Amino acid sequence: MKTYLDQLAIFGGTTAFEKKLHVGRPNIGDHTRLLDRIENAINRRWLTNNGPYVQEFEARLAEFTGAKHVIVMSNATIALEIVSRALGLSGEVIVPSFTFIATAHALQWQEITPVFCDIDPKTHNIDPSKVEASITPRTSGIVGVHVWGRPCDVDALQKIGQHHGLKIIYDAAHAFGCTHKGRMIGNSGDAEVFSFHATKFFNSFEGGAVATNDDELAQKIRLMKNFGFAGTDNVIYIGTNGKMHEITAAMGLTSLESVDTFLATNYRNYKLYQEGLSDLPGIQLLQYNEDEKNNYQYIVVEVDEVQTGISRDDLVKILWSENVLARRYFYPGCHQAEPYRSYYPHARLLLPETEKLTQRVLVLPNGTAVGAAEISMICQIMRLAVERGPEVVLKLQV
Ligand SMILES: Cc1ncc(COP(=O)(O)O)c(C=O)c1O
Incomplete structure (x- = not known):
């Protein structure tokens, strides 16, 4: 060739x-520190179920972000699913289409309809002026995505949320370590969700976390990520398995040091x-x-x-x-992927900026x-x- x-x-x-x-x-931090931690976890025979590394990782992340609660999980997709369920989202939720497919799938997986909203071509983030027009009586929330780690227009979305009684989640998969008006990401909306997937600059192999300053929400999310167990033999919610294990937390702690x-x-x-x-x-x-x-x-x-x-x-x-x-990002846009392409064949007509951007962007x-x-x-x-x-x-x- x-x-x-x-x-x-x-x-x-x-x-x-x-x-x-x-x-x-x-990116991989100090190999020796990582291998030592893994060996300790094995020797302790405490491999998962809120082990010492998971607890330490959560404490360090809360310190790093300034958020009151950081709850680590197996990945950001399950974290988005759990937080949207814990917030009681239903019906329709407004999301950008210019995002990774997981943002939309996390909703659709629970039979919540993602309603795709266009972006601002300057910021690449959801355009608040178009969010209002997407609200219907079935709308229960907005998921903003801090694309490339550059924060959404958090103030405008907050106002819209308050005015219409909508919950707000931020998909902050790209935004670990970033600030909005000097405040670390992890402190806006009802909750923000990080991804620590291996492709992210800060990784724990796979992994994710919900950051929130809401005590009640944090408590509910903790239960939901562990099957709804409130104590031995006492299940009080529908839950799933979103737990992070010790090897992953060991990688996260080691990454944090670097x-x-x-x-x-x-x-x-x-x-x-x-x-x-x-x-x-x-x-x-x-x-x-x-x-x-x-x-x-x-x-x-x-x-x-x-x-x-x-x-x-x-x-x-x-x-x-x-x-x-x-790589082309986020090509061709969520609205052009299944099942959304079949469900909403005309969505592209409502998303001219998204359509243009998916033809222009490449990542090096x-x-x-x-x-x-x-x-x-x-x-x-x-x-x-x-x-x-x-x-x-x-x-x-x-
Ligand atoms: C914007 C966005 N949301 C969600 C996710 C899903 O993250 P995870 O792979 O940790 O489930 C990603 C991962 O690439 C992402 O880029």
């Missing part, structure tokens, strides 16, 4: 990178991409507000095909041919697995693709 650079006679016959560069390659390094690496890389992609017509790197804390984990580029002369999808093809596994590799030289090369490939793309892109087979 001819690579892109090969066709431009820049490198003869090899890819720019020997090894594949992935988006979401896991979180500053992960953040610093992401920030350094973001600045390198900013420099490398500046002045590239039609290529717009998503900017983070540096007055806030950001985790900088997503390097997001919007491709304007009219200006670049090359489509986002062809750019992705070129990058893949060089072993840069850039970041994290501790990517270095300065690699970023410089990725930016050079993109520059070449924009300058010379149409010459060879049609011949490229990947």
